[in-house]
Amino acid sequence: MTHEIAVVPGDGIGQEVTPAAVDVLNALEIDFEFTEAEAGDAVAEETGDPLPQETYDLAASTDATLFGAAGETAADVILPLREAVGSFVNVRPATAYPGVDAVRPETDLVFLRENTEGVYAGHEDRLTDDVATLTRVTTETASRRLAEFACDYVQQGDHDGFTIAHKANVMRETDGLFRETVADVASEAGVETDEVLMDAFATKVCLDPEQFDVVVCPNLAGDVLSDLAAGLVGGLGLLPSANVGPERALFEPVHGTAPDIAGEGAANPAAAILSAAMLLEYLEYDEEAAAVRSAVETTLEAGPRTGDLGGDASTEDVTNAIIDRL
Numbered sequence: 173m174t175h176e177i178a179v180v181p182g183d184g185i186g187q188e189v190t191p192a193a194v195d196v197l198n199a200l201e202i203d204f205e206f207t208e209a210e211a212g213d214a215v216a217e218e219t220g221d222p223l224p225q226e227t228y229d230l231a232a233s234t235d236a237t238l239f240g241a242a243g244e245t246a247a248d249v250i251l252p253l254r255e256a257v258g259s260f261v262n263v264r265p266a267t268a269y270p271g272v273d274a275v276r277p278e279t280d281l282v283f284l285r286e287n288t289e290g291v292y293a294g295h296e297d298r299l300t301d302d303v304a305t306l307t308r309v310t311t312e313t314a315s316r317r318l319a320e321f322a323c324d325y326v327q328q329g330d331h332d333g334f335t336i337a338h339k340a341n342v343m344r345e346t347d348g349l350f351r352e353t354v355a356d357v358a359s360e361a362g363v364e365t366d367e368v369l370m371d372a373f374a375t376k377v378c379l380d381p382e383q384f385d386v387v388v389c390p391n392l393a394g395d396v397l398s399d400l401a402a403g404l405v406g407g408l409g410l411l412p413s414a415n416v417g418p419e420r421a422l423f424e425p426v427h428g429t430a431p432d433i434a435g436e437g438a439a440n441p442a443a444a445i446l447s448a449a450m451l452l453e454y455l456e457y458d459e460e461a462a463a464v465r466s467a468v469e470t471t472l473e474a475g476p477r478t479g480d481l482g483g484d485a486s487t488e489d490v491t492n493a494i495i496d497r498l
């Protein structure tokens with residue numbers, strides 16, 4: 173079976189790390205057909221449009237998209253691309269890797285963040301010079317869809333259950349509905365859950381991250397708390413992410429275009445390659461995903477290393493080392 177993959181490198185180091193991820197996928201014995209498409213500042217400068225219709229249509233029709241990064245135009249690129257794949261959940265692992273300086277090296281957790289509503293879908297108003305308001309939206313449909321995804325994730329990935337992070341003691345209606353729906357779905361599926369207030373979570377995860385494994389959150393909480401956990405594992409530079417929809421998904425490193433090192437061939441390809449591992453898992457190539465992850469981990473530990481990790485190896489050196497270890 174052939175899998176059609178859209179490749180959208182975008183700007184800056186996206187142009188360097190995305191091809192590295194494609195090279196790793198090509199080293200596996202899986203039949204991929206890659207189609208490259210443009211997005212971001214460079215194409216906007218040429219055509220006035222940061223996200224050409226062809227790119228949107230491609231992401232909306234292929235099995236999966238590998239995205240790199242976009243510069244100034246990021247919001248005009250990534251938000252519509254997430255919509256193109258119908259993404260309802262953002263999967264954000266926060267794993268500390270060996271050989272990488274981490275505040276909490278024992279951290280190994282994953283956030284499943286609701287990706288369509290909450291305050292980000294809310295309607296903001298400026299009522300007067302003095303008063304601005306925001307309506308927060310929670311639906312049972314979106315909460316249920318996220319919870320069903322979380323239950324599958326837990327059952328397929330050999331996790332004990334998941335933690336629901338919320339603030340239903342204050343936001344009784346919106347987070348109340350979220351909490352209740354997610355807990356109900358889990359209980360029907362026989363998945364164990366516990367709950368934590370999102371503010372308490374922020375403290376607990378800093379003091380003792382090992383008490384958490386899979387964390388299910390509303391949109392804003394997931395955004396903030398996953399960035400907080402990224403700090404615990406040594407920053408955004410190594411972290412992958414997935415935006416999953418009902419029929420397709422988009423995978424991207426959490427880092428941006430890194431304009432300070434772009435064009436030098438010095439970017440660390442680990443986050444993009446780990447995003448490709450998430451793509452493999454999504455397409456149910458679990459063994460291959462584990463092999464890629466393990467090759468990345470060995471390389472982070474044993475080298476070669478790029479400048480961000482104190483080495484002087486190039487993107488290509490690191491990519492080749494990962495492929496050799498596969």
Ligand code: ATP
Pocket residue numbers: 185189241242243408409427428429430431432433438439440441442443478480
């Ligand atoms: P953007 O606006 O596109 O997000 P930025 O200036 O915020 O750009 P980031 O890409 O978010 O830059 O990166 C922040 C810092 O981390 C930069 O100093 C960058 O060089 C470094 N960095 C990020 N990703 C990588 C990577 N893959 N390899 C090496 N260094 C990286």
Ligand code: MG
Pocket residue numbers: 427428429
């Ligand atoms: Mg940035």
